[in-house]
Amino acid sequence: MRIDTLPAGAGLCEPQLDLCFTRAPSGATYLSRQRAGYPYHVGRLLTAGGSGEDARVIVQSSSGGLFEDDDVGQHVVATAGARARVETAAATIVHSMTRGFAHSRVRIEAQEDARLDWLPHPSILFPGARLTSRIDAxxxxxxxxxxxxxxxxxDPAEQGTPFGALDAGIAVRDANGRLLARDRFRLDGASARPLGGVSAQFAAHGGLMVLTLDNEEAxxxxxxxxHATVDAFYAGxxxxxGxxxxxxxxxxxxxxxxxxALDRAIDAVRAVSV
Known part of the structure; x- marks a missing residue:
């Protein structure tokens, strides 16, 4: 498989962020492809866990968040044997809107025996914000x-004004493109306060997928x-x-x-995974 071009069927047209991690003969992971256009900026390559083999990248945004009619794409691939972690420098603000949506599209791929962590900070929906988010793994x-x-x-003004709408989906596919699992939810801000729609004590909602084809590891x-979230607020x-x-x-x-809670869960999973 060529790694110098975006794979066919990626669902992204010239994503603003395009990263490829490759394992060197020494065992260290390096960035073999890096293209970051507005609004993204990629800091220098760091090492994760002190091993010198795991690569860590922190992605920053110079736009101040997502605005009405924004359409941003990110593509990250870890080739065979690579070990990489991609994070964001801060939460992403989804600003107030009057009519349209902001669109975020992400495609991540881990090839044979690779380890890839996609761990962004939360998206923060401001009053009237409308966001569609699609992640393909x-x-x-x-x-x-x-x-x-x-x-x-x-709500910065503390007027109780809800966000507009959130339409989020994650699709997991195998190397042949077969759909293995899909998570999808749609929330209307006016009827889903607080975010999650369970009770007033819950205002934040998140998920962590540990994707592996090894049943014992799963x-x-x-x-x-x-175990990591046994005393968390509302977790399962x-x-x-698939x-x-x-x-x-x-x-x-x-x-x-x-x-x-998510950090504790991530640390727990890493402790039992190779």
Whole structure:
């Protein structure tokens, strides 16, 4: 497979962020392709875990968030044997809107025996904000992907004005393009206050997918996720359909509490995974 061009069927047209991680003969992971256009900026390559083999990148945005009619795309691939982690420098503000939507599209791929972590901070929906979010994950044999996706809402004027709408979806496919699992939800701000729609104590909503085709690893991930969030606010973990891993869902009173719960879950999964 060529890694110097965006694969066919990626669902993205010239994404503003395009990263490819490759494993060197030494075992270290490096960026073999890096293209970051507005609004994205990629900091220098860091090492994760002190091993010198895992690459860590922090993505920054110079736009101040997502605005009405924005259409942003990100594409990240870890080639065979690579070990990489992509994070964001801060939460993404989805600003107030008068009519349209902001659109975010992400495609991540972990090839054979690769490890790829996609761990952005939450998206914060301001009053009237409308966001569609699509994440497509491609999982090859022996690979593992940690995929976090979380949202909260905020009214700076404290007038109780809700966000507009949130339409979020995650699709997981194998290397042949076969759909293994899909998570999809749509929320209307006026009827879903607080975000998550369970009770007034929950204002933040997030999920963590541990994507793997190894059933034993998936079962171990469920156990570690349950243990890590046993005293979390409102959380549950289970196996994903299609034999593609485990899934944790968390509702929390605020974004800080949500982030703390997800961080604990991520650390727990890493402790039982190779």
């Amino acid at each position: 491609v999982l090859h044999p022996g690979a593992r992907i940690l995929l976090a996706d979380s949202y909260t809402s905020h 079962k171990a991930a469920v156990g570690s996720l349950e 973990a289970s196996l994903l359909p 034999g593609c891993g485990a899934f944790l869902r968390v509702l929390a009173p605020d974004s800080l509490s949500l982030r703390t």
